[in-house]
Amino acid sequence: MSDLDKVFKALADPTRRRLLDLLHADNGQTLSALCEHMDMTRQAVTQHLQQLENANLLAIVWQGREKLHYLNPVPLHEISQRWISKFERDRLDLLHTLKRNLEDDHSDKT
Amino acid sequence: MTTATKPSFVYVTYIATTPEKVWQALVDVDVMRQYWVGTKAGSVVRVNVSDWKPGSSWTHERLDDSRTVDIAGTVVECEPPRRLAFTWARPAEVDDTSKHSRVAFDIEPYSDGVVRLTVTHDGLEHDPGMLNGISGGWPQILSNLKTLLESGHALPASVAAA
Numbered sequence: 517m518s519d520l521d522k523v524f525k526a527l528a529d530p531t532r533r534r535l536l537d538l539l540h541a542d543n544g545q546t547l548s549a550l551c552e553h554m555d556m557t558r559q560a561v562t563q564h565l566q567q568l569e570n571a572n573l574l575a576i577v578w579q580g581r582e583k584l585h586y587l588n589p590v591p592l593h594e595i596s597q598r599w600i601s602k603f604e605r606d607r608l609d610l611l612h613t614l615k616r617n618l619e620d621d622h623s624d625k626t
Numbered sequence: 627m628t629t630a631t632k633p634s635f636v637y638v639t640y641i642a643t644t645p646e647k648v649w650q651a652l653v654d655v656d657v658m659r660q661y662w663v664g665t666k667a668g669s670v671v672r673v674n675v676s677d678w679k680p681g682s683s684w685t686h687e688r689l690d691d692s693r694t695v696d697i698a699g700t701v702v703e704c705e706p707p708r709r710l711a712f713t714w715a716r717p718a719e720v721d722d723t724s725k726h727s728r729v730a731f732d733i734e735p736y737s738d739g740v741v742r743l744t745v746t747h748d749g750l751e752h753d754p755g756m757l758n759g760i761s762g763g764w765p766q767i768l769s770n771l772k773t774l775l776e777s778g779h780a781l782p783a784s785v786a787a788a
Contacts (some may be wrong), residue, residue, distance in 0.1 A: 519640075542634050575636040575744065586636040593765035594772075602669075 519625045520591070531556070532564050536573065539587040541572035546582055634727075634750040634757060639768045641741050643775040645733045648741055649707035651771055652676050652731055661770035664763070672696065675714075678704050683720075685710055699726060708733055714747070716756075727756065743768065747783055 517525070526532055531554070539545060540555055547562065554561050565585060568574040575588040600608065640755055641648065658673040676684030686697035698720045699713035713726035720726075727749035736742040745764055750757040760784045773779075 543635065562767045572638060572640065575638045577633055577636055577746070579632060584632065586633070588636065588638050590637055590765045593769050597769060617696050 518565050519591070520595070521597065522571040522624055527565075528563070532568055534589055535561070535564055535568065539574075543586050544577065544584040546584060550585065565604060565618065631728075631748045633748040634747075635747045635751070635761060635764065637745040637764045637768055639662045639743050639772050640736060641743060641775050642739055642742055644739075645707040645735060645741050647775055648733050648743055648771075649710075651775065652710055653706075657774075661774045662767060663770065664766055676701055680704055685717075686721070700730070709772045725753075727753065743771075 521540065527536075534554070535550060538550055547558065547565070550565075551558050551561050565574060572587055572591050575584060575586040576586045632667045651661070653674075653676075655673045655675065659671050662673055663669050671689040672686055673689050674684055674686050676682055678684070678685070680701055680703060682701045683698055684701055685695045688696065695717050697714055698717045699715050701710075701712045703709055703711040709730065709732050711728065711730040713723070714729050715722075715726045727747060730744075730746045732744040734742045734744075745768065747764065748762060750760070755767045
């Protein structure tokens with residue numbers, strides 16, 4: 517499987533997107549902290565995290581005996597660069613801000 | 627990492643190249659100018675200038691006529707071709723080390739012909755403005771660097787600016 521296939525496969529699952537959302541809100545969490553927000557076994561969460569790590573969407577830092585999980589946005593950045601030209605970015609930012617303001621920022625969470 | 631502080635950000639990219647080439651890209655202005663630029667139209671190319679000895683100063687300068695210094699700090703570790711670490715501060719706050727955050731680049735051989743490059747930025751938790759500014763910046767720089775080292779070609783924007 518290519519690196520890009522791994523990224524899309526990892527993102528295709530709502531549980532894994534939820535884990536990325538949790539890290540986006542508070543980066544560098546332990547497995548235990550993440551499990552508090554997830555309605556599933558610790559083992560299931562571990563497997564989802566492993567898939568995210570294999571896709572390079574997670575970076576791991578060890579702090580003493582604590583394993584901290586970080587959202588690694590580099591592969592996502594590469595995807596956006598592939599299809600968005602630099603001259604479109606300012607316009608897309610404006611459009612995104614407009615949409616967010618109009619919709620009051622509760623959409624797009626799943 | 628041996629530090630006790632929890633990083634604010636960790637960015638990882640895998641590049642099909644050698645540790646030596648990644649190292650050169652981090653310390654050599656002529657390579658830096660080919661990738662240290664943002665995605666938006668009109669972004670200015672910036673380079674990091676230093677002699678890269680521990681204890682020396684470094685500056686993050688615009689590569690235009692102004693040579694404006696946007697960021698400055700002190701080189702903490704320099705172990706070619708494995709680890710480069712420096713502090714990171716606004717030029718006005720460079721004398722107050724309590725205002726410095728810390729950046730580290732770790733270069734590790736990953737598999738045959740592939741290098742894992744990790745950028746860690748810590749000490750930003752009390753500086754939301756800087757945190758916002760850099761959180762979009764690092765993925766861009768890493769992605770540019772990967773493109774440059776794997777294709778051997780500079781990005782169109784940096785050619786225009788050079």
